[in-house]
Structure formats: structure tokens, C-alpha cells
Amino acid sequence: MSQTGVLDSRTFNLPVDNIDTDQIIPGQFLTTTERDGLGQFCFYSWRFDENGSERASHALKAFNPGRQSVLVAGSNFGCGSSREHAPWALLDFGFKAVISSRFADIFRSNALKNGLLPVKVSEEVAAFLHAHPDHSVQIDIGNNLLTVEGHGKVEFPLDPFSAYCLTRGIDQLEFLLKNESDISRFENRRGA
């Protein structure tokens, strides 16, 4: 995400509901102890067959990483396992934001920690985007605004703290560490 907090991009559509994190990155790749280089495993079973050969036709084949950095997915995106490998894989694969009418809680939290922006929209906006593949959108984090070409501007929910951290590159752990005295006071109060 740029320092200005504005992302101009084309969309890439995966109009499937309930895409779970096992689909985003299968369990067999979780033995890694790194967070880099997981894009090669992103949607692995959708892209490759049992022998590891790329499938002749699959939805991801049309993905253009330089041009399409916004994934438009079905509802309840990122459900299932808490694996943070899912946003790591999506980012490394070339996505910078995901648009869906609903996000699973843990995925949403993990995505925000890594600069992958979850943009929650109404069913109606999602349906418009599903009907218009490779569509031009602009995501303005500072103003919580999604501009969909030919459809107008819509607000999306993003808590001010996450927006602040994303646009300024501020780290949530630094924020917690700055509250050390409050944490110590809390521990002393309960006699921990």
C-alpha cells in the first residue's frame, strides 16, 4: 500500500463463496518456518493437479499480477483455519486488497497486520464487480472510500487505528510496547 493510502488497480474475480484458508494455502505447505515466498503455493490445489502439473484450465490462469492487485471474492472470504500463511501467500502472489461482502474475523485481523486490505462491500456492489471482471477500482484507505468505475463511490468499514497503522506503516506491536506501564500496572493490581 502506498504512503498516500490510495490504490488504483484492476480487479481479479473469484466469485466463490466461503473460500477457506485451506484453499488459499493447503496444510501441506505449513511446515515452513518463514513468511516469505508463499505465493507459489497460493490456491495451489486450484492451480496444480495431484502430480504437481499446472492444470490446463483454472480460474487463476487469467490472473495478471502487475495489473490486477485487487481480488474480488465471494462472501465469507478466509473462513476456517487461523493460518497467517493465507495473507502472506496472497500478498506474495500479487494481491494488495481483497473485496468481499463478508470476511472471516481471524483472516481480516491477519490481513490488516500485513498490509493486505480487506474491503467489505454490500452484496449489491459485490454483484456489480462480479459482473464486471478486470474492472477499474480505486481504494482510498484514509477516507474509507472505494471508487468503482461506472458505479460510484462507496464507503467501507475500517477502524481508524488500522487505517492509521496502514497508511503510516506503524506497527501494532510498537503501540503495545508503548503501553508497557499500563500493562505492568494491570499485572501488579491483580497480583500476577
Place this chain on the structure above:
Amino acid sequence: MSESSQPASTLFEKVWQRHVVREETAATPAILYIDLQLLHEVTSPQAFDELKRRGLKVRRPECCLATIDHSTPTTPPDSQGVRHYNTPEAKAQVDLLQVNCAAQGIPLHGWDSPNRGIVHVMGPELGATQPGMTIVCGDSHTATHGAFGALAFGIGTTEVGHVLATQCLLQSKPETLGIRIDGELQPGVTAKDVILHVIGAIGVDGGTGSVIEYHGSTVRAMSMESRMTLCNMSIECGARAGMVAPDETTFAYLEGRLMSPQGEKWAAAVADWKTLVSDPGAHYDRLVRIDASRIEPNVTWGTNPGMVMAVDDAIPSTDSPANREALEYMQLEAGARLAGEKVDVVFIGSCTNSRMTDLREAAALMKNRRVAAGTRVLVVPGSEATRREAEAEGLDRIFLQAGAEWREPGCSMCLAMNGDSANPGDLVVSTSNRNFKGRQGRGVRTVLASPLTAAASAVTGRVTNPRELMETGT
């Protein structure tokens, strides 16, 4: 209005409020104190790396508890004492957790511990899980611990690092969903069937943004192990956590366990825990009622846990893209019956259903029977303690005599990352928690079910209603 000056609170609100270090503001989320962080090998390495990179130490190593469960083999070591991992990476991941825990002084139940087990089986068995606690783990099934009246939820690896470094998390307060379950369960119906039914009723995203509190006469009558099964799958309807208010059943389970309060501290703890109930008139954002007496043994027919039905029902014929795609993957037809389908593999295990009551139920059904020809059965106890207890009762011999495999504890075929996987196209009746495409191996078709249904299906080699094999006396 109550006479007290305090407004009526839910169990969740009481536990939340006890742990607020800094209240939520318009600009910042709340800082929530975490009493216990459970760790395993898969979701912790990058968090330890982050601490190292910043030169930070673990703030409260004694508030962490680690185990190895996901990447570990469930086959015994060879005659040389060597354990055979699925891949060198799996072994490296386990070795790294041992190094990280030793460096930071974190208690680890590794290969040499008599208490090692699946993280959500081991914590309660040790008495580490207690009412009123906040508990996190880099694992979505952390909701299991809510069975004790703890606020327990899964987090990502970045947050694992936050808790290691500060013992705190930044959290926005979730909503509350009250699920009231009343009525007596029919014979052959277990907590697993109840939670599958609940997920079917409210949908795979019906709990998103919420913490569920389960109450009602059915929940009160459940054992701790059943309550753990119930809370375990809260994430499968999208909920952050599931909770059950502690009661005498909870206290009886915890008394005398290794990490439970001892001596004078025990009575004080129980007195405090008794206050952890929702007040009369406490407000829930939503309420759902379930009639448990009408629940049948349940099985999933599709590719998420909300695609569920009574085992003898016909597969729903609702035509939708999602249903079509699920049925195509499952090689099943709308309107057809799932009962009677050939079963290739049965898996009895996972943090959902690998405890003593689960194993006893399965063993009772398999006793003096044989696993059907052409069906492979894996029974994987949830922990070393469970394994010992099961072997002392002779359950291992019942499974082995029936022709099942009796494995060492671990997550095993629930997510198949340790090499315990089925073959492409296999139909697996599984007591685990997720029937996602490929979860138990490429192209594997998972049917989620209770230990009773799994055991019945093992014996007949077909998806089977356990009542057909049970002497119910009714």
C-alpha cells in the same frame, strides 16, 4: 431492572472486563490482557523470529504452554528410537520450537513429556485451562477452552508475537450470540451432532463477529468433554469463541489436576468461578434456540461444515452454484442418500473428538466386531494421558482386534500435514472439524460425523446411522 447498581452482564462481558488493560477509544482498540498462550510448532516460528529481530524477550514465559502436535508423526519410533517425520521440514519445525522454548524459558511438552498432546486436549487435561481466563493460541480451535468459561480464541502469528512480547492483544469488543439448547438428546446423539446441527442452523458465517455463549438444559447435562466438542467447532460458524458458564461439572473435572489451584487456593478459586455466569436479564445481541430432542446423528454431505443433515436424510436438492460445486467434488447427487455410501477411511481423532468419552463410545460400538473389508480405520488419541488411560481400560485392544490402527497422539488426519492422509477420491468418515476440499489430502472427500457414527461406518464399511448397531433398549 435489577436492584444492584451493576447492570446485568453476560459471562463474556465479565471475563472481558476483568482483562481490560486499557479501554477501547474512538481511535484505538482495547488492550486486553492474556492469561495463557498455548503454542505449537506450526504458527509460532515467525513470531519468535520477530521477537529476535527486535531484540525482545518473552514477557511472561510462565504464562505460555507449548506442545508439538501438528507436524508430528503418529507412528511410533523405530527400533533405534528414531521418529520418522513426513518431511525434513516437519522435523525442522518441531526442532525449532524446542530451541525457541528453551531459549525463552517456555514450558514445552515435547516427545519426552508424559503429557504431550493436541494443544486443545492437553491444556484442559493439565488443568491449565481454567474458568475466567483469557486464552489464545495460533489455532482457530482455541475456542475449545471456552467449555470451562474461559474467553479463548484463535489468533494469527503476528498476534502470537504480540502476546509473547507484551502478554496483551489489541481487540475490538465482539458481539454476543446466545445459543440456548434445551431437551434430552436421543440415544446415539452426541455433542458433535449438536454442534453440527447448530452450524447447519445458523450457517458457516452465522457467528461472524460474535462470541457464542451456549446455555440451556442440554449443555448443563453435558460432560466437560462434550462441552469441549461443542465449543471447539464455534469457529466453523465463524464465531471468535464459544463459552459455557462453569458449574459443578467443571469444578469436578478440574479438581486435583496438575496445574489446577491446590489447597486453600482451590476453595477461593471455586468461589470466584461461581460468579462467572450470565446475570438474569443480561443482553445478547442475538439469541437462537435449539430443540436438542429433535436432533438426529448428523453428517456433512458437502465441502463446508454447514452442509450438514441427519444421517438418514436425502442430500438437499436446493440448486445453487455452491451446492452443485460441492456435490461435484463429493461425487454425490442431490436427492440421493449418503447413508450406504462406501467408506474408504475412518478417522477417529482431532481436537474435536479424541478424548476418553469419544474413544469409549467408539470402542463400545466396535467391541467384538470387525472393521469392514476395504475400509481403513485410524484411531488417534488426543494426548499421551488419554492414550495411557485408554490403554489401561483396554480400548486399544478393542480397536486393534477390530482391525483398526491405534496411533500415537497428534492432529494427524484432521489436516493431514504430518503425512497421515487419505488417497485422492477416498471417502473419509471423520470425527474432525473441517470437510474443506483437500483438507485430508488431495481430492479426499470428507464426511464429518460423531465418534459413534464413525465407528458404525467402520464396521459396516458404509456411511451408517449408529443406532442401527446400538442396543438402545428403547
